[in-house]
Amino acid sequence: MAYAGTRVARVEDTRLLTGHGTFVDDITRPGMLHACFVRSPFARARINGIDASAALKLPGVRAVFTATDLNPEVKEAWHAVAGKDVPDTPRPPLAEGEAKFVGDPVALVVAESRYIAEDAVELVDVDYEPLPAIADFTKAVGSDVVVHEAYPDNVAGGMGGAPPDEETFSSAAHVASANVYQQIYAPVPIETRGLVVEWTAATSEMTVWASTQTPHELRAFCARLLGIPAQGVRVIMRDTGGGFGQKVVPMREDMCIMLAARKVPAALKWIEDRRENLMSAGQARHVDGKARMALDEDGNILAVDVDFTYDIGAYPTPYPVLTTAAVGMFFPGPYRVPKSSFNYKTVFSNTPGLAAYRGPWQYETLAREILLDVAARQMNVDPVDLRRKNLLRRDEMPYFNPNGMPYDHVAPVETFEQAVKILDHEGFRKEQADALAEGRYIGLGFAAYIEPTGAATGHLGTEGCTIRMEPTGKINVYVNGGSTGNSIETTVVQLTADVLGANIDDVSTIQGDTAVTPYGAGTQGSRSGPMTAGAVNEAGTILRNQILAIAAQMLGVDADDIELGGSKATARDDSSKSVSFADIANRSYYEPAQLGGVSPTLEATARFVSPPEAMIHWANATHACTCEVDVDTGHVKLTRYIVSEDVGPMINPNVVEGQIAGGTVQGIGGALLEDMVYDDDGNPLASTFVDYLLPTATEVPPIEYGHVEIPGPGVGGYKGCGEGGAIGSTAAVINAINDALAPLGVTLTRLPASPSAIVALIEEAQ
Numbered sequence: 001m002a003y004a005g006t007r008v009a010r011v012e013d014t015r016l017l018t019g020h021g022t023f024v025d026d027i028t029r030p031g032m033l034h035a036c037f038v039r040s041p042f043a044r045a046r047i048n049g050i051d052a053s054a055a056l057k058l059p060g061v062r063a064v065f066t067a068t069d070l071n072p073e074v075k076e077a078w079h080a081v082a083g084k085d086v087p088d089t090p091r092p093p094l095a096e097g098e099a100k101f102v103g104d105p106v107a108l109v110v111a112e113s114r115y116i117a118e119d120a121v122e123l124v125d126v127d128y129e130p131l132p133a134i135a136d137f138t139k140a141v142g143s144d145v146v147v148h149e150a151y152p153d154n155v156a157g158g159m160g161g162a163p164p165d166e167e168t169f170s171s172a173a174h175v176a177s178a179n180v181y182q183q184i185y186a187p188v189p190i191e192t193r194g195l196v197v198e199w200t201a202a203t204s205e206m207t208v209w210a211s212t213q214t215p216h217e218l219r220a221f222c223a224r225l226l227g228i229p230a231q232g233v234r235v236i237m238r239d240t241g242g243g244f245g246q247k248v249v250p251m252r253e254d255m256c257i258m259l260a261a262r263k264v265p266a267a268l269k270w271i272e273d274r275r276e277n278l279m280s281a282g283q284a285r286h287v288d289g290k291a292r293m294a295l296d297e298d299g300n301i302l303a304v305d306v307d308f309t310y311d312i313g314a315y316p317t318p319y320p321v322l323t324t325a326a327v328g329m330f331f332p333g334p335y336r337v338p339k340s341s342f343n344y345k346t347v348f349s350n351t352p353g354l355a356a357y358r359g360p361w362q363y364e365t366l367a368r369e370i371l372l373d374v375a376a377r378q379m380n381v382d383p384v385d386l387r388r389k390n391l392l393r394r395d396e397m398p399y400f401n402p403n404g405m406p407y408d409h410v411a412p413v414e415t416f417e418q419a420v421k422i423l424d425h426e427g428f429r430k431e432q433a434d435a436l437a438e439g440r441y442i443g444l445g446f447a448a449y450i451e452p453t454g455a456a457t458g459h460l461g462t463e464g465c466t467i468r469m470e471p472t473g474k475i476n477v478y479v480n481g482g483s484t485g486n487s488i489e490t491t492v493v494q495l496t497a498d499v500l501g502a503n504i505d506d507v508s509t510i511q512g513d514t515a516v517t518p519y520g521a522g523t524q525g526s527r528s529g530p531m532t533a534g535a536v537n538e539a540g541t542i543l544r545n546q547i548l549a550i551a552a553q554m555l556g557v558d559a560d561d562i563e564l565g566g567s568k569a570t571a572r573d574d575s576s577k578s579v580s581f582a583d584i585a586n587r588s589y590y591e592p593a594q595l596g597g598v599s600p601t602l603e604a605t606a607r608f609v610s611p612p613e614a615m616i617h618w619a620n621a622t623h624a625c626t627c628e629v630d631v632d633t634g635h636v637k638l639t640r641y642i643v644s645e646d647v648g649p650m651i652n653p654n655v656v657e658g659q660i661a662g663g664t665v666q667g668i669g670g671a672l673l674e675d676m677v678y679d680d681d682g683n684p685l686a687s688t689f690v691d692y693l694l695p696t697a698t699e700v701p702p703i704e705y706g707h708v709e710i711p712g713p714g715v716g717g718y719k720g721c722g723e724g725g726a727i728g729s730t731a732a733v734i735n736a737i738n739d740a741l742a743p744l745g746v747t748l749t750r751l752p753a754s755p756s757a758i759v760a761l762i763e764e765a766q
Contacts, residue, residue: 043682663725
C-alpha cells in the first residue's frame, strides 16, 4: 500500500491533544535557575549606569548581568542564513551604551524562581538619559535621529534592478499606480520564545532545550558564539508551539542565555511572556511603496515597477538588505510581464528588528494584486478577465520572469480557473448587483502568486536522514526536524513506510535531537516537504536494498524476484515464500553467522543534495475571497474563502490543507486586525492581546480547497506548502473590500482595513 498521498492521521496528535507534549517550559533540571530581562522603557536612551545592588540583596537572586559581563564573551555571532562573510548589521546581546527600542534588553537577572526574577527586575536601577527617537521609518532616511552611528542616514542598504522603462509607461494606453502601505504585524506563535541551557563545566558540554525551527543550526550558532567545539553542544527540540519564521535564527535574548549559562551553577531557563514577545521578538512586514503597471489597450501587461522602503527596526535578524530583494525579484508574479523594475531601501528605526515571517517577501503579492484590481477598475473590465489574459500557462514553461527568475513545473492560470469555477464567478456578480440594489455592499477579491519553495541554496541545499530497523523489525527514521506544527513527523513516517514497504504502524520517527539526528537546515523556506522526501528516499533506498539482500539469502531466491510490502518480503512467483521484517531483523541482529556472508547491517544514513535542475520548486495558488462591508460601521464580514493551489502531489492532503489554512488565517489577520502600533516617541501601543487583535474562528469562514497537481522537479514531485497561505490571503481580502466599496469610489491601500479606516475613506469619498 502507498501511504504518501493519503489522509493518514497525524502521528503527533495524540500526545498534543491529550496534553502530553513536551515544550521548553515543561523542562525541569536539578537546581534550575530562572532568567528575566530588564528592558528599556524608552525607544531611545543613553545608558549612563546600572545599579543592581538592591536586586542582588533580594533573597533568591543569584546574579545580575549587564553588557559588560556578557557582550565581550561573544566569539562569533553569524548564522548560516547569511554566512560569516556577508556584511551584517549590529546585534549585541545586551544594549551597549544606548537602548534603541522599547523592550531593548539592558540587563539579565538570574534567580531561583521566575517570580523572584521578575521582582528583582523592578529593583535594578538603570540611569537612562532619554533621547529623541525615530519610530516612523518613512521619515527615518536622513533624520536628525540616528539609530546606529555606522549608518548616519539610517539606511542599512538597498538595491535596484533595471531602471524603469519610462518610455513604456509614458506611451502605454493605461497606467495604474498605487501607494501601498503595509503595517507591522508579527508571527505571534502560541508558544513564545524560550530556552533551557545547562553547562557542564567538568566536560565542557552545553545542553540546550529550545523552542526552535532549526536545532542543528542553533547548535552550530551556540558553538560559534561561545567558541567551543560543536560536539560539545547538544540541542534538544521536542514540541514547538509555532514558529512561522520567528524561531529560525537565534535572537539577542537567546545569545544572552547561552552566554550567562556558563556563569551560573545550574541550568538556566528563560521563557518569554506574551508582552515581551510582542515588544521585542521581532517585527514583520512594514513596507511603504509605490507600484505601477503599464498595459496596452487590450489589457496586456507591458511593464511593472515597484519602489519601496522596508522597515528593519533597530536589530534585524541577519541579511536584511539582500533578503528584501526578493520583493523586487518576485514582483512580476505569475504573469506574463515583459519588463520589470524595482528599487528599495532598508531603513533602521527605533523599533524591534525585522524578523522572518511566513513568506517574508509577501509585500510583492500584496502590492501587485491590489494594483491589478486598480488597473481593472480604471479600464472598466472585470479583474477576473484581466488576470485571465495575463496569467502564465503550462505550455509557456520554462519561463524566465524579466528579473531572471526561472519558473517551471507550474501553470498559474490553472489554479486561477479552478478558483473561479469553485466560486461561480458569474453567479456572484449577479448576486452582487442584486445586493447593491438593496443597499448592501458585497465584494470579491482575488490574489494569485508564485513562490519558490525548497530553495536549495547554501546550507538549505542538503538534508540528512538515518533509517534503522531495530531488532524487533520496527523502524525508526531520524531526521533533523524542526517541526513547529507542520507535521514533519507524520509525513516522514508515510514516506519511510512507502520506500521500505513497511506497515505504517511499524514506523516511528525521532527528530529534533542533535545528538542522534543528521544535520539538516530545519523548517524554513517551505523546504521540509521536498527536502525530507529526498533525504528519506536516499537513505530508504540503501536500507531497502540491504533488506532485500538479507531476505534473498533467507528465502533462497534472487533479490530482484522479491517484493516488499506489509512489513514482509515475499517471492514474486511464490507467495508461500515470505519472511517478515521481524524475522529479518532477528536473523541479522542475533544470528548473523547464518547470513552466509551477507552484511547484517539494517541501518542507512544518507544526505540528499538537490540537483541543479531541482534547486527551486515553484508553487503557486489563487486565493478568492468574498465579503460584505457595513458602510455605516466599517465592519467587514468574510463570507467565502477559496484557495486553489499547486504544491505538486500531496504527501498528506490533511497536512497540506492545514498548512494553507493556518497561513491564510494569519494573512486575514494582517488584512483586518493585527497592527503593532507605535506612537511618535516609539512607545508600543499594542503590547497585549487587548490591543493587538488576532483573528479567531468568528472572523474566518470555512476555507474551501482546490488542488492542481503539477509535479515539481525533485523526488516525488513534491513542492513546499508552508508559506503560501500567508502570501495570498491578505491581498485577496483587501481586493474583496475594495470591490465591495468600488461603487462609493473607495480604494483602500493602507493596511489594516480597520472599521475606522474604512469609514474614514467612505466619508472622504463622499
